[in-house]
Structures are given as C-alpha cells and as structure tokens.
Amino acid sequence: MxxxxxxxxxxxxxxxxxxxxxxxxxxxxxxxxxxxxxxxxxxxxxxxxxxxxxxxxxxxxxLFVPPLWNVRAKRRRDVRERSALENRLAATLQARLGAMTPAHPSADAEQPQTGTQLPATQTSGNQP
Incomplete structure (x- = not known):
C-alpha cells in the first residue's frame, strides 16, 4: 500500500x-x-x-493528522494502563507481604544447645 x-x-x-x-x-x-x-x-x-x-x-x-493523533492517544493509553497495572501489582505485593506473619525465632532456639550432636554417618561393617 x-x-x-x-x-x-x-x-x-x-x-x-x-x-x-x-x-x-x-x-x-x-x-x-x-x-x-x-x-x-x-x-x-x-x-x-x-x-x-x-x-x-x-x-x-x-490527511496524516488523524493517524498521528491515534498513535499518540494509543501511546498515552498504554502508559496509563501500564501505570495502573504496576500500581495494582505493587498493592497486591504489599498486601501479601503484610499478611505474612514475621518469622520471630522462638526463645528455645536462641539458647545455645548444651549437648553436641554428632553427624549421622553410615558405617560399614569392618570399621574399628
């Protein structure tokens, strides 16, 4: 064309x-x-x-003015829609992060353990 x-x-x-x-x-x-x-x-x-x-x-x-106006309007609409989408995603992320309970270590985990644990090892039958 x-x-x-x-x-x-x-x-x-x-x-x-x-x-x-x-x-x-x-x-x-x-x-x-x-x-x-x-x-x-x-x-x-x-x-x-x-x-x-x-x-x-x-x-x-x-004759070229209306297509240029349409392109400009489409670009503005895309920017507005992208901004609205980013705002919705940010709000959703903040809501989900706010709904999560903070992971506070319990009082038992803060105290050092008195006994030592040995790592579990596989032993073969002929080791002394």
Whole structure:
C-alpha cells in the first residue's frame, strides 16, 4: 500500500512540474472566482499553479493528522494502563507481604544447645 502512495506522489510531482513548465512558457493571467460571489482574483498562471500546489500539500498534510493523533492517544493509553497495572501489582505485593506473619525465632532456639550432636554417618561393617 505504501508503494502505491509513493507512486501517486511521484506522479503528482511530475504533473506539478509539467504545469509549472507550461506556466513559465505561457505567462498569462488567470481569473479565479472568489467564494460567495465576491469578485475574482487575477493571478499569473505560475502563481495559480503554486497556489494549487500549496493547497494540495496542506490537504495531504492534514490527511496524516488523524493517524498521528491515534498513535499518540494509543501511546498515552498504554502508559496509563501500564501505570495502573504496576500500581495494582505493587498493592497486591504489599498486601501479601503484610499478611505474612514475621518469622520471630522462638526463645528455645536462641539458647545455645548444651549437648553436641554428632553427624549421622553410615558405617560399614569392618570399621574399628
């Protein structure tokens, strides 16, 4: 789809260049009617071509505005959703950590043991 748009732009630029060449070859005056019947605007052909090219460029630029707004809105929505998710996860983690009972060592475990324990070893039958 991008290739088609690229070819269209190239064709429009070629057409604009041809019209500009014609305007330079034939310096005539063109009368353009103004809206609502308020007279007319007299321009040379080159000026009229330039005016129409600028109008077309502004129109083409305005065609790109809604997709850019959609991308910006999607990015803001993603950031907001990610922030809300991180807040929910943090709240869940704090709730779970708060629900856990702290592991306090008992009083018996703090006193040193008086007897020593030998590690359990396997003995074979012929050891002295």
């Amino acid at each position: 991008r290739l088609v748009s690229f070819v269209q732009v190239l064709l429009l630029l070629a057409l604009a260049a041809y019209l500009l060449l014609v305007a330079l070859e034939n310096p005539q005056v063109v009368r353009l009617p103004l809206p609502f019947g308020r007279g007319e605007l007299s321009l040379p052909v080159g000026g009229a071509v330039a005016l129409f090219l600028v109008t077309g460029a502004v129109y083409a630029a305005l």
